[in-house]
Amino acid sequence: MAEPTTVEIFSLSTCYHCKALQKLLDKYNVPYESVDVDLLDGEDREKIMEQIKVLNPAGTFPTTIIGDRVVGGHQPQKIMDILRSKKILKMGPLQKLFSKIIGET
Numbered sequence: 001m002a003e004p005t006t007v008e009i010f011s012l013s014t015c016y017h018c019k020a021l022q023k024l025l026d027k028y029n030v031p032y033e034s035v036d037v038d039l040l041d042g043e044d045r046e047k048i049m050e051q052i053k054v055l056n057p058a059g060t061f062p063t064t065i066i067g068d069r070v071v072g073g074h075q076p077q078k079i080m081d082i083l084r085s086k087k088i089l090k091m092g093p094l095q096k097l098f099s100k101i102i103g104e105t
Contacts, residue, residue, distance in 0.1 A: 005067035005086045007032035010052050013039050017074035018062040024076055028089055037061075 011018030056072035083089035
């Protein structure tokens with residue numbers, strides 16, 4: 001059986017967009033792990049920032065990792081699309097009906 005896709009967020013404790021993303025994921029009951037990079041000390045912060053720069057060269061926050069996909073910055077629609085494509089975000093009855101009406105699968 002395949003491992004479930006994980007969602008990780010590298011954020012800043014003072015970042016409005018980071019908090020908005022977490023609130024959005026909470027609203028849809030999407031499990032995630034989050035690290036406030038600015039609250040880490042010394043070497044831990046440096047290691048995480050090096051990892052972020054490799055994954056997201058712009059170094060923008062939030063940096064969101066969904067399985068093998070990385071989204072840098074505030075891109076809620078892109079994140080929701082990835083969550084749907086990876087079957088992490090389930091559609092509700094109204095969304096299913098709308099999808100049928102517009103011809104999506």
